[in-house]
Structures are given as C-alpha cells and as structure tokens.
Amino acid sequence: MPPISPSVSEELRKRLQQARADLLDAVRARTGQQDDEAPAIGPLAHLGQGDDAPQSEMLSHNEARLAEHESSLLHEIDVAIGKLAAGGAGICESCGRDIPEARLLATPTVRLCIGCQEQREQDQHSGRGPSM
Numbered sequence: 188m189p190p191i192s193p194s195v196s197e198e199l200r201k202r203l204q205q206a207r208a209d210l211l212d213a214v215r216a217r218t219g220q221q222d223d224e225a226p227a228i229g230p231l232a233h234l235g236q237g238d239d240a241p242q243s244e245m246l247s248h249n250e251a252r253l254a255e256h257e258s259s260l261l262h263e264i265d266v267a268i269g270k271l272a273a274g275g276a277g278i279c280e281s282c283g284r285d286i287p288e289a290r291l292l293a294t295p296t297v298r299l300c301i302g303c304q305e306q307r308e309q310d311q312h313s314g315r316g317p318s319m
C-alpha cells in the first residue's frame with residue numbers, strides 16, 4: 188500500500204513539475220538579462236585578453252553564479268519527482284516513517300518527517316562535532 192493516496196501523489200507531481208518549470212524559466216530569464224547587462228569591467232578584465240576574451244568562459248561564469256541556489260533547488264525537485272515515480276514519496280529518509288500528506292503538500296520537496304527535520308537542524312546548530 189502506497190504511503191500517500193493517488194490524488195495527493197498526482198497533486199505533488201503537478202506542483203513539482205510546475206516548480207521545476209518556473210525555476211528553469213527564472214534561470215533562463217536571468218541569464219538573458221545578465222548577458223545584456225554584462226559589465227565592461229569584470230573579474231576577467233585584468234587578464235588583458237582584450238578581443239580574445241572567450242565568450243563561453245563568461246557564460247559559464249554567469250551560469251555558475253546563478254546556479255548556486257537554483258541548481259540545488261532543481262536537484263531537490265528532481266529527487267522528489269523521482270521518488271514520486273518510484274513510489275517512495277512520503278517516507279522519511281531518516282526514520283522510514285510516513286510523512287503527513289499536509290506536510291508534503293506544504294513542501295513537496297520535503298524528505299524528512301518533522302521530528303527528524305528538527306533533530307537535523309539542532310545537530311547543525313550545535314556544530315558538527317569534534318571528530319568523526
């Protein structure tokens with residue numbers, strides 16, 4: 188028996204795919220704007236490459252900058268979509284218990300139950316420990 192009902196699963200799939208499309212649109216729009224606003228004096232200017240400055244290098248530089256936050260979010264979305272397709276959505280990755288559907292609907296990319304989420308945040312706030 189699946190941990191979440193088919194209707195909730197379908198709703199989550201829709202939201203995740205919408206979030207994915209929105210994210211890619213935002214990245215594309217920002218990339219285009221950055222191309223227009225490309226500053227004449229940038230981090231590469233001091234290299235003195237002049238006309239030979241490779242365009243591809245600047246492009247990848249822009250992509251790297253905007254990907255910091257968005258690529259990790261995109262990864263979260265892809266993982267959540269994959270889990271939905273595999274039937275593993277709605278199960279806490281840490282303790283294996285069911286994640287409440289309301290929590291899933293509020294945050295479709297959620298991977299932990301509330302208890303494990305709080306535990307993890309406490310661990311992060313209290314430091315990583317002296318040694319492993």
Ligand SMILES: [Zn+2]
Nearest residue numbers: 279282300303
């Ligand atoms: Zn848990």
